[in-house]
Structures are given as structure tokens and as C-alpha cells.
Amino acid sequence: MAEIIECVPNISEGAKTDVVEKVADRVRAVDGVKLLNIAPDAAQNRTVFTMVGDRASLKEAIDALFDETLKHVDLTKHKGEHPRMGAVDVVPFVPIVGATVDDCVELSKEVGAMIAEKYNVPVFLYEDSATASHRKNLAKIRKGEFEGFAEKIKEDDWKPDYGPDEVHPTAGCVAVGARPFLIAFNVNLGTNNLPIAEKIANEVRHIGGGLRFVKAKGFETDDPNVMQVSMNLTNFEKTPIFRVVEMIRREAARYGVSIVGCEVIGMVPLQAIIDVADWYLQLIDFSRDQVLETMIFE
Amino acid sequence: MAEIIECVPNISEGAKTDVVEKVADRVRAVDGVKLLNIAPDAAQNRTVFTMVGDRASLKEAIDALFDETLKHVDLTKHKGEHPRMGAVDVVPFVPIVGATVDDCVELSKEVGAMIAEKYNVPVFLYEDSATASHRKNLAKIRKGEFEGFAEKIKEDDWKPDYGPDEVHPTAGCVAVGARPFLIAFNVNLGTNNLPIAEKIANEVRHIGGGLRFVKAKGFETDDPNVMQVSMNLTNFEKTPIFRVVEMIRREAARYGVSIVGCEVIGMVPLQAIIDVADWYLQLIDFSRDQVLETMIFE
Numbered sequence: 001m002a003e004i005i006e007c008v009p010n011i012s013e014g015a016k017t018d019v020v021e022k023v024a025d026r027v028r029a030v031d032g033v034k035l036l037n038i039a040p041d042a043a044q045n046r047t048v049f050t051m052v053g054d055r056a057s058l059k060e061a062i063d064a065l066f067d068e069t070l071k072h073v074d075l076t077k078h079k080g081e082h083p084r085m086g087a088v089d090v091v092p093f094v095p096i097v098g099a100t101v102d103d104c105v106e107l108s109k110e111v112g113a114m115i116a117e118k119y120n121v122p123v124f125l126y127e128d129s130a131t132a133s134h135r136k137n138l139a140k141i142r143k144g145e146f147e148g149f150a151e152k153i154k155e156d157d158w159k160p161d162y163g164p165d166e167v168h169p170t171a172g173c174v175a176v177g178a179r180p181f182l183i184a185f186n187v188n189l190g191t192n193n194l195p196i197a198e199k200i201a202n203e204v205r206h207i208g209g210g211l212r213f214v215k216a217k218g219f220e221t222d223d224p225n226v227m228q229v230s231m232n233l234t235n236f237e238k239t240p241i242f243r244v245v246e247m248i249r250r251e252a253a254r255y256g257v258s259i260v261g262c263e264v265i266g267m268v269p270l271q272a273i274i275d276v277a278d279w280y281l282q283l284i285d286f287s288r289d290q291v292l293e294t295m296i297f298e
Numbered sequence: 299m300a301e302i303i304e305c306v307p308n309i310s311e312g313a314k315t316d317v318v319e320k321v322a323d324r325v326r327a328v329d330g331v332k333l334l335n336i337a338p339d340a341a342q343n344r345t346v347f348t349m350v351g352d353r354a355s356l357k358e359a360i361d362a363l364f365d366e367t368l369k370h371v372d373l374t375k376h377k378g379e380h381p382r383m384g385a386v387d388v389v390p391f392v393p394i395v396g397a398t399v400d401d402c403v404e405l406s407k408e409v410g411a412m413i414a415e416k417y418n419v420p421v422f423l424y425e426d427s428a429t430a431s432h433r434k435n436l437a438k439i440r441k442g443e444f445e446g447f448a449e450k451i452k453e454d455d456w457k458p459d460y461g462p463d464e465v466h467p468t469a470g471c472v473a474v475g476a477r478p479f480l481i482a483f484n485v486n487l488g489t490n491n492l493p494i495a496e497k498i499a500n501e502v503r504h505i506g507g508g509l510r511f512v513k514a515k516g517f518e519t520d521d522p523n524v525m526q527v528s529m530n531l532t533n534f535e536k537t538p539i540f541r542v543v544e545m546i547r548r549e550a551a552r553y554g555v556s557i558v559g560c561e562v563i564g565m566v567p568l569q570a571i572i573d574v575a576d577w578y579l580q581l582i583d584f585s586r587d588q589v590l591e592t593m594i595f596e
Contacts (some may be wrong), residue, residue: 037595052594261582270591276575284559293568
């Protein structure tokens with residue numbers, strides 16, 4: 001089974017489509033990397049690239065992405081709604097198949113060291129790659145943005161993990177790190193009572209005393225008779241979808257409320273779907289290799 | 299999304315590994331076909347090849363498989379436990395992704411016509427490709443086997459669909475057809491009472507008045523406190539796994555018996571697993587394209 005890692009670099013250019021295409025072409029030219037999606041946003045002046053590959057090919061792709069992006073993006077002239085500290089702003093690695101978060105941590109360090117050496121850009125390891133707890137959160141690292149980093153990087157707490165103690169004059173600095181796959185998942189409740197959804201969201205989420213890898217918030221929907229618990233599941237292996245749904249189902253029942261539907265927003269790894277089927281069907285010794293398509297493709 | 303069809307030809311040679319390998323090599327040499335498994339059985343003197351590909355490549359692979367098999371297999375000298383009427387005995391086509399049973403029926407007719415023309419072997423269309431109801435069932439077609447077919451083929455009911463009204467002197471004849479994917483699925487019940495499993499098996503299966511695409515039988519297991527409803531689900535789109543399991547769960551509850559586990563034997567298409575997750579999670583507008591791996595591979 002081949003190793004598949006997802007990489008979702010964000011660059012600080014979302015308006016000039018020719019620049020975005022040049023960067024995309026450089027990534028496409030790397031053997032073993034598949035560019036799945038390009039999401040430019042002109043107002044944010046930022047583009048998110050979604051690609052998959054193995055360690056070696058992704059390292060090469062990020063090298064190419066830096067090389068091309070740094071030719072075109074000058075942060076001293078950059079304006080956009082999205083906060084940013086680098087021309088290439090953030091490079092997250094996410095394990096999909098045949099690789100662990102630890103593998104991605106290792107990869108992020110290799111890539112970080114390479115970027116610092118080849119491009120003289122300071123690198124901050126973040127999320128599971130972070131070297132201190134205050135450096136896990138991307139928003140905290142990025143605070144002050146490109147303009148503020150000339151000073152911030154001098155502070156003891158904000159020495160980069162790789163590269164010079166000085167911000168690159170046009171490319172700023174970059175956050176590189178590993179994190180588990182994030183699943184955006186909503187549970188719709190058959191009630192017109194928003195506080196019920198808000199209360200359940202609070203109870204099921206980590207900060208409210210609930211499940212460790214759940215971020216949740218209660219929302220109204222377009223239908224006045226449906227309220228929503230909207231979630232990010234930040235580690236579906238340790239806090240699986242079915243456990244979250246069944247906890248919400250039970251909590252809702254306490255108010256006489258039922259789940260009327262659930263939504264997966266965006267992508268979900270095959271394993272997360274298999275885990276759901278496995279649990280509800282009480283499967284004995286089921287292996288992902290039994291899914292025909294994995295035999296064909298992996 | 300690429301078209302993926304499974305083809306599972308059986309040839310009447312399972313002892314001579316050099317012959318099996320020669321046939322396998324011919325299949326492997328066809329561009330666009332992936333040979334997933336080779337299952338030779340010396341006692342049955344028969345080998346099952348499992349391959350996947352699109353229509354054009356599978357047609358080429360079956361051509362190559364016939365060409366090589368007919369060089370080596372002489373049914374006048376064939377002995378084996380498994381009933382057989384042809385050197386290549388049966389060629390089933392099964393839709394997996396981006397193809398329907400109807401597409402496979404069409405393909406089976408194309409392949410059947412080709413075999414008849416190139417190899418002068420009489421072809422019987424079976425299963426969903428059958429041209430009459432008495433010719434759907436493979437066992438019925440094969441009755442009399444190679445030795446009896448010289449006479450049987452003269453009967454009005456048993457004229458071949460393609461090719462001569464005479465059995466090929468060494469290669470016999472062949473059944474070619476399309477069928478949906480078959481899932482072998484067992485439900486284990488927490489009871490030492492075999493008649494409960496047998497009664498439920500009878501109630502859930504088509505011939506007992508139950509679900510249309512279920513074949514079922516009650517069995518003992520190695521554990522005296524666990525009895526099994528062992529099934530073939532012959533069309534998981536129309537009779538999905540979850541509906542079968544939930545019907546059995548309800549029937550078992552009538553005796554105070556619970557499901558203690560379920561087993562998928564062998565392979566299962568991704569869509570059947572997605573359908574399970576979709577149903578239990580009450581998903582709204584979930585598409586197979588949201589499974590990350592399909593984006594990478596299809």
C-alpha cells in the first residue's frame with residue numbers, strides 16, 4: 001500500500017491568476033504529486049493548494065512551490081483580508097494512508113530545514129510539530145503578521161525553529177507542521193430552540209468537558225425548525241464520528257429532540273467512513289483491504 | 299471517474315502451475331487490466347482469475363486468456379472435482395465503478411460474439427445476460443458437463459447464443475454473463491439455539507418471503523453460544539447491508555437474542571460501505587466523491 005500524505009500550503013496571492021497558475025504548474029510537474037484542488041480568493045489575496053503524495057515527492061513539490069512563489073510575491077506590497085506572515089504562509093502535512101502524524105512531524109522538520117537553508121526564510125514548527133506548547137496554535141504564531149514580525153522574532157519565545165533570526169525582506173516567515181485530518185461535520189436537530197443546540201454543542205466539545213477532539217458550536221439553519229451542532233472533528237481516529245453522533249443523539253433525546261440529518265462538509269478519509277460502518281454493523285476483523293477499490297488503487 | 303468492471307473467469311486447469319502462470323502473464327500483458335488474484339485449486343483442477351479494467355481492456359484480456367488456455371487445456375483428458383463444460387468454463391462481468399449491470403450485459407454479448415468467431419466455441423449467455431429464463435442459472439446450463447454437451451446442445455432449449463451448434467472438440471463451450479457484485483455477509487447471534495438462526499435465515503431470504511436479493515442459511519459456529527445467519531447479498535444497491543442487518547436484529551429480538559457481531563467475507567465495494575455509513579448517520583447529500591481516496595484514485 002502506497003504512502004499518501006496530504007499537503008495544503010497557503011500562499012499570499014489570490015488575485016493574480018497567472019501567478020497562481022505558474023505555482024500550480026510547478027507543483028504539477030513534480031512526479032508522484034497529485035494537485036487535487038486550487039482555491040484562490042482575491043479578497044483574501046490568498047490561495048490554498050491541496051495536494052497529495054508521498055514524503056519525497058511532497059518535499060520536492062514544496063521546494064518548487066517556494067521557488068516560484070518567492071519570485072512573485074512581495075509582502076511589503078501585499079494587501080488582503082486574511083492575516084499572513086509569509087509569501088508562503090503555512091504548510092500543513094496531514095496523514096491519509098500508510099503514514100502517521102509522527103511521520104508527518106518528521107517530514108515537516110525535514111521540509112522546514114530545507115526551506116530555511118535554500119530560501120533563507122525563518123520557519124516555525126506548529127501544531128503536532130511544535131517545539132513548545134505556546135507555538136502549537138497557528139493564530140498565535142502569526143499574531144503581528146508580516147509587519148510585526150521584524151520585532152516579534154527577536155523575542156526569546158519567538159525564535160524560529162530553523163533559519164535566520166531575521167524576517168525575509170519580501171517573503172516573511174512560514175509555519176510548517178503536521179496535524180491529523182480535520183473533518184467538518186454537522187448534526188441537525190429537529191427543534192426550533194437554538195439554546196438546545198448550543199447547550200449540546202457545549203457539552204460535546206472538549207472545552208465544555210466533552211470529547212477531546214471535538215470543536216462545536218450551535219447555529220440556526222435556513223429552516224426555523226432545524227438547529228445545528230456544527231463541529232470540527234480534529235482527530236477522527238481517537239474521537240470517531242459515530243461516538244460524537246451517538247452522544248449528541250442521547251443528549252438531544254433528553255429534550256425529546258431527534259437528529260434529523262447529518263452533513264459531512266468537504267472531504268473525509270475512507271478510514272473514517274469504514275470506522276462508521278464497522279461500528280454500527282459490529283464487524284468482526286474487518287480490514288480496509290476488503291474494500292475492493294483499495295485493492296485496485298493502493 | 300474511470301470505469302471499473304470486475305471479471306472473474308474460471309479455467310479448467312488448477313494443477314499445472316506453469317499453465318496457470320502462462321495464462322496469467324497473458325492477462326498481465328494487457329494494458330489497462332489489473333490482475334488482482336489467481337486462485338488455482340488442484341483437486342478441483344480449476345483456477346479462478348480476478349481482474350479489473352474497463353470494457354475495452356477486459357475484452358482484450360479475455361481474448362488473450364482464451365488464446366492461451368485453449369493451447370493447453372484438453373477437456374477430453376480433464377479430471378477434477380468441480381463441474382465444468384469448457385476449457386474456459388465461465389466468464390462473469392461485474393460492475394464496480396462508473397458502469398452498470400446493463401453495461402456489463404452489453405460487454406458480455408460483445409465478448410461472447412468475439413469468442414464464438416475467433417475460437418469457434420459455443421457461447422451461452424447467463425445470469426443478467428441470459429436470453430431466456432431457463433438459461434439464467436449457471437448450474438442448469440452446465441448440467442451434463444463437457445461429456446453430455448454433445449447431445450444437450452442439439453436440444454431446442456440449449457442452442458448456444460453465439461457460435462456453432464457443436465461443442466468445440468477440446469474446449470467445450472463457455473458461459474458468459476453479467477451479474478451484480480455479490481457480498482458474502484454473516485450475522486452472528488448470541489444464542490446456542492440453531493433453530494432460531496435457521497428460522498431467521500428463512501424469514502429474511504427471498505425464497506422464504508423475505509428480502510429479494512438475500513440468500514441465507516442458518517449455521518452453527520465454533521462457539522456453541524453463537525449461531526450464524528450466513529448470507530449472500532446478490533444486489534447490495536437494491537437490498538443494502540444495513541436493511542438486512544436491522545431486519546435480523548428485530549427478528550432476533552423477538553426471541554430475546556442479540557447480534558454479537560457481523561462478518562464481511564472477502565471483498566466489498568466501497569459504495570456498499572458508504573451506503574451503511576450514510577444510513578446510520580442519516581447523511582444529507584453525501585457523495586462518494588467526498589471520500590478523499592476517490593479523488594486521488596478515480
